[in-house]
Amino acid sequence: MEQHNTATENASASADAASTSPVIIPRAEHGISRANISRNALKVLYRLKEAGYRACLVGGGVRDLLLGREPKDFDVATDAHPEEVNRLFRNCRLVGRRFRLAHVRFGREIIEVATFRAPHDNGDDDTGSEENGDALVEDGRLIRDNVYGTIEQDAWRRDFTVNALYYDIADFSVVDYAGGMEDLRQGVLRLIGDPEVRLREDPVRMLRAVRFAAKLGFRVDPTCEAAIPRMAGLLAEVAPARLFDEAIKLFHGGYGVQTFEMLRRYDLFRYLFPGTEEALSHEENNFPITFVANALKSTDERIDEGKGVNPAFLYAVMLWEPVRRLADNLMESGTPWLPALQQAGGAVLSEQAAHIAIPKRFGLPMREIWEMQPRFDQRRGGRALRLLGHPRFRAAYDFYCLRAASGEALEEGCEWWTRIQEVSADEQRRMVSAGDGAGDSPGGRRRRRRPRRRKSDSGG
The missing domain is CATH 3.30.460.10 (Beta Polymerase, domain 2)
Incomplete structure (x- = not known):
């Protein structure tokens, strides 16, 4: 050049x-x-x-x-x-x-x-x-x-x-x-x-171009549009702390779905979340791309309704598939589910920090959300009731239900946890006594729906 x-x-x-x-x-x-x-x-x-x-x-x-x-x-x-x-x-x-x-x-x-x-x-x-x-x-x-x-x-x-x-x-x-x-x-x-x-x-202008185009519904000038994929690698030279701020603007502007699609179209997303981009190349029944898209859609809806959004939830979504895959590999080697998730979460966060800095105040909630996921498979006895009282329960529950809606967890599990929050204390005790067919211990494995009869999307 x-x-x-x-x-x-x-x-x-x-x-x-x-x-x-x-x-x-x-x-x-x-x-x-x-x-x-x-x-x-x-x-x-x-x-x-x-x-x-x-x-x-x-x-x-x-x-x-x-x-x-x-x-x-x-x-x-x-x-x-x-x-x-x-x-x-x-x-x-x-x-x-x-x-x-x-x-x-x-x-x-x-x-x-x-x-x-x-x-x-x-x-x-x-x-x-x-x-x-x-x-x-x-x-x-x-x-x-x-x-x-x-x-x-x-x-x-x-x-x-x-x-x-x-x-x-x-x-x-x-x-x-x-x-x-x-x-x-x-x-x-x-x-x-x-x-x-x-x-x-200033390579961050590539991200600004995507953000403004998504927000305003504008088309990017063809000369600029052609230059962005050629220059995308310059994002690797931007300070990770600055990219953290830019990523929040990208995905918390109320146009997260369109932004995600444009970032992938212009080959920018992999410089922000390389582990996630690599995981997206191993789609199974449109997962994990459906999970990310559903989470961004939910975030856009919350912003449109004037509700609060937390960067920790966004980053937990973006990095879940790299964490889950690494945890699965560790469990196949004999590591119990909780240590496997802990090790995987730490490793993925450490690697991600080289690209986008994640402050500790967000890293801890992210790890708690991840480590609580297998506990939603435990729907018997006191453990289920104690999970209801966890300070991070609501965020982890929303995360679990997004997984279910995307085909990565059992929908009946989400329905059960939704119902138990709505009933009386006596009915809650009855539900955890019955268990509704849930196992006594979390397996930490994905539970897939039957394969769908349609070709998986490749462009987000």
């Missing part, structure tokens, strides 16, 4: 593009109303304006307002430097090293304020790392970026055209330097600049 001097190309492209006059959409010709903007965001915008600075809403908030959606966040861009923003707001805190930002806090709401960025010119050598001012580029990737500039320069530094739209509080117009308004109308997600250069600069 031809080597790119990322910083120099971006600086040149930005300089050429910035010389083009922006399209200004006046208040009467766009649908953004201040009534739909957070009052706290307006406070920040007006105070910056009154202090003599230029202040604009930018990014996803503007995009969503123009699409008639309710924004999740409101971000502000300004020509004020972070230290100047900090002096204007007593409730401000400066954060970040790679991107120096000001966070203005109003109770639970944080308004993020970023200074307009300029192109970073990194010289002629892209084999090592060089600093220029407060920017640092290494092997084509932007490591630190605190070189400040104008709104024109800032627009051409952004990732997608639909995220490079500015709502200017001075006259309530929308400022468009990169053709974002037309792409919004056409439903196109287009990177600004050469896709290979921009993806090399």
Whole structure:
């Protein structure tokens, strides 16, 4: 592949593009109303304006307002430097090293304020790392970026055209330097600049492309779409902690099913969950892909209903099949079911951490969910009643029923555990005395339905 001097190309492209006059959409010709903007965001915008600075809403908030959606966040861009923003707001805190930002806090709401960025010119050598001012580029990737500039320069530094739209509080117009308004109308997600250069600069943009396309129902521009599978391997160079945050955004945005399908289509999923991707190549009656898809569908429904979701459950689902397969191998070698699940869970979590970091506060609940699964086969005596009182019972029960709905556990088991939660204490004792045909000890083995008479899906 031809080597790119990322910083120099971006600086040149930005300089050429910035010389083009922006399209200004006046208040009467766009649908953004201040009534739909957070009052706290307006406070920040007006105070910056009154202090003599230029202040604009930018990014996803503007995009969503123009699409008639309710924004999740409101971000502000300004020509004020972070230290100047900090002096204007007593409730401000400066954060970040790679991107120096000001966070203005109003109770639970944080308004993020970023200074307009300029192109970073990194010289002629892209084999090592060089600093220029407060920017640092290494092997084509932007490591630190605190070189400040104008709104024109800032627009051409952004990732997608639909995220490079500015709502200017001075006259309530929308400022468009990169053709974002037309792409919004056409439903196109287009990177600004050469896709290979921009993806090399920050490989996480591939995940953002998938997330925005799934969320907005947009199609990815063909040039970008062609570049993503070629560049997918760059995700291996992204810090695992950063990928943890990105994975939560991907699967907890309310469009998890579509996101999962697109990640696999663009060959990105295997760089996030390599063990899971390998397990998906050994489908049996559409399992485990049905299990993952059903779990994501359930998560999407909970988000749509305004219910809470826990990252531990998502990761427990994603890694269950690698854990189960390894535990089965250990049990075939004579390891009892609980130690087998414990060893398998530890090994899979350790391997996964090299790709996506999983904080301990999520790792422990995941292991408890996995290790409780065989106990749902025990439906006699005090053990069943004690399982009902386990603090992680509800999550493990939901997990078990997802397995049943996907053909990996007995549906009558899920029905039994559902029923026992709904009856009186006397009826619970009767049920555990009868056992309803359940065994006395967990076997830790999958129980399959009869093979279905249809060809298994291969694309999620």
